[in-house]
Amino acid sequence: MEASPASVVPKKDGSVRLVCDFRKLNEWMQRNFYPTHDAKEMVHSVDMPKYKSVFDH
Numbered sequence: 001m002e003a004s005p006a007s008v009v010p011k012k013d014g015s016v017r018l019v020c021d022f023r024k025l026n027e028w029m030q031r032n033f034y035p036t037h038d039a040k041e042m043v044h045s046v047d048m049p050k051y052k053s054v055f056d057h
Contacts (some may be wrong), residue, residue, distance in 0.1 A: 026027045
């Protein structure tokens with residue numbers, strides 16, 4: 001794997017900013033995508049509270 005190239009870029013105020021191009025690293029990374037659950041299914045799976053207070057409204 002080769003290193004991501006880094007550059008120094010001038011900022012508007014005259015100082016410099018170090019920036020890296022991580023596109024090669026992003027191509028190399030293995031991404032794990034996990035399916036999300038249906039929101040209605042998740043709401044129905046939550047148990048009802050035993051007690052309810054005036055702050056719950």
